[in-house]
Amino acid sequence: MAQQDEPGDRARPTGNSASSGPTDLIISEIGVEKTFPQGSIIVRQGDTPDNFYVVRRGKVKVFRLSEEGIRTDLTELGEGAYFGELAIVTGQPRTASVEAAEETVLTEISREEFDKLLDDNPPLARQIIKQLTQWLVEGDKRLETQVVRQVKVRQISWFDFALIATLSIIFALVFNLYNDNQIPLVQGWGVTDPIQTISAEEALQKYLKDELIVIDARKDGFYQQRHIKDAENFQVVFFDLMSPMFQFKLEHRGATSETPLFVYGGTLSRRFDHDLARALQNLGYENVMVLGRDYDAWEKLFPLVERPAKPPAPMDLGIMGLVEWVPVSIFLFLLIPSVRRSPYLSVFCRLLLGVIFIQFALSKIMRPAVFALNVVDYQMMPAWGVNLWALVLPWAELVAGLFLVLGIRTRTAAIFIGGMNIIFIVGLVNAILHNYPINCGCVGETGEPVNWWKVLKNVGMLLMAVQIVLYDRLFVLDRGGFVWREKKI
Template sequence: MASAEKTPDSSPAEHGGTPAPLSPITLTISEIGVQKTFAKGTIIVRQGDLPDNFYVIRQGRVKVFRLSPEGIRTDLTELGAGAYFGELAIVTGQPRTASVEAAEDTVLTEISREEFDKLLDDNPPLARQIIKQLTEWLVGADKRLEKETVHQVRIREVSWFDFVLIGGLSIIFALIFNFYNDNQIPLIQGWGRAETVKEIALQEALAKYKAGELIVIDARKDSFFQQKHIKGAENFQVVFFDLMAPMFQFRLEQRQATPETPMLIVGGTLSRRFDLDLAHALKDLGYENVMVLAGDYTAWEKAFPVEEKPPKPPMPMHFGIAGLLEWIPVAIFVLILIPPVRRSPYLAIFCRLLLGVIFIQFALSKIMRPAVFALNVVEYQMMPAWGVNLWALILPWAELVAGLFLILGIRTRTAAIFIGGMNVIFIVGLVNAILHQYPINCGCVGEVGEPVNWWKVLKNTGMLLMAVQIYFYDRLFVLDRGGFIWRERKI
């Protein structure tokens, strides 16, 4: 009764036999067991259960599958009429290592352990057939294990080429885009400018200031000036100079400044010499006697009498859906603390999509107008002057490329390292700005009005954890090297 059929996939599981035709046995099998009918979708055998029965399919089809501890279902094979399953567990006495589900309404002959033992005793051909089948599975399983191991190793490989690929693409795109961008910026601010501005020693400048012989002009942005400035200083924001030059001239006229009046310009930072920029601009207007501090350009803060104000609380700003999206990493931050969830490859896919979208969104808010982002970078005061514009040009493209790689499943581990690295840099920058109480805009996703606070640090920490989760547990829907193979769930 139970004729056998060949299936293309020899499964590694003990469930699901496809013996060659065994006419002497069929008579025997047809004489024992109980006929049972299972509706489509019914689980006939459950992985992990202790074995009691052996089954022969008389009509219909079944699916054999395994569930990993993370809940990933791997379909092993499908069996049709004439095939049998459940014999390996019966033979070994071990719990079922796979589940079997009725793929359609199915009729089975259920044979108990005792009946099966008797069947084997009475039918040496069937016993030989089962041994042969088990051997074939063992050999097949070894081959699949090797293939899978190679595949997993390829997925998990992180090579220098990947870093060069993402970094190189970011640099190339950034340079080409900047070349054609209407809002292009020089690669290095002030590069090649001849320094004709006089420098003055701190003590000499202080003596002249006390004697009322020089006008002090602060070149920094209004928020920094309001927070702390030399008493009596004027604030000419150099970033507004071209727009407001006549107004600045008027204010100098009010101070009865002449082209020969000594002027001390302050406002240099590690990231941009605002003082030098303004000094050059004033010289171009005809004010010849402009000076900047020699040596430590921040020394005025301790040497000169200053006026200080406590920093203003940042204005709230709403970002709509884009802003809400950024809050999800905080939830993920909590989710990742749960060990079974932490290891889930499905969580890795979710993290990839979310991080990808967030970083692409980050990138798009900066790419078009690099000068705005460069000014943000300057405000953090952590980047040397020569690196500000390069950073402002390349970082958004690195965010875009890494974000796209995460979404598309290309070199995801390397992309996660890139994004995690960027998160570390952002966290360091934010913490530094918070501790120094810099009155600055975050520059994270919007162009203005984003406060720098501990919540931003938490969000970035959440994103960092997401990148770490991707690095360790991402293995689904990725392109590996060796021919861009789409990783499927079915093996």
């Protein structure tokens, strides 16, 4: 490229070499002057090179078009600059297109004239060599920038995990503070009223002597499946609504405020038996007892009434019920090697997983108490963790889902979601193997039986998350800016 001191007369090669000293070239005797209107293409990428150009008036834009049609503007050249020398020197097709940015007057110099010009002007030849070298260096730098960006896009750092976790925890705590359906961070935290405990053997002795009334505190489904013979079922979750009925039943059994009441039905979280025992104490019953650490010993010692488990009836979950099936299709895609590695499949997986997890999150966020009971139902979470899990997990689903949809820290978000899927799969398999009559608590709040189909859907989602971690690189907003296309390095 060159700049002309006085257009039409002499050209001074500059490009990036303005400091290399003036090298005046007489070009007025060669070439043909041509005028190009704004927007016209002067040379086209890929064409066979025949001419070299010097800009005499006006301005041109140099740009490249990728195979996908993506245009990258490289530079703008003004009066005195020159272009087209690279293709003429190398004999290769044009590496870029040039378009007139405004009405532009150029001197068009043919290949033969250009060769003669080089022969007659060693300084120009040196200048062109310098320029080509400069381009090589710049090309290396650009390549390095792209590699760094690609590496950053694919990089996973602890900061990303901390970011998603911290956002989820902060949102969960702040939202719970202002939520009408607020729940305590730890159920029963700070409640000091002691609950009497009794060993299973002692409770059995009293039961056999008819010295106590046995009360099952669990949900209806669990009670129907298995309970101690002659036990009353006071669902603690309905205590506020039904306490007069519970009192009536106790009165009907001849209970007074001093009658020993044995409440069972605790899980690892001890949600049901402890809560019901406290509620009954508050009603004035003074002799309420629960099992100690052996909260499930009643199943082995007491005479039981057992029925086959009755899973909850399935409810129509609408469009999300259908969308939840789509991850199963991932098994088909995985059979096709070229498709399973496709970054476009990653984008599809990201959108789908993102939408599913955002939808998963919304109902749980609004009513954490309902989800906390779902967590209790799975019988894998200790008391201190139930409400914290019920508060933070939906926000983690929402944040990770949003990150996937918006293209932020996608690989970390996918790892988060994959981790959640693994936890869900373990919980579901455990519930199926133990025959728990519970709701999944996945898409909706109720009407979702736990079964192997749910496991399959979660496995599909897990595979989607793995695919994203391995191959996602399109449409991602990451540390190097927005990467809109696949960069082949």
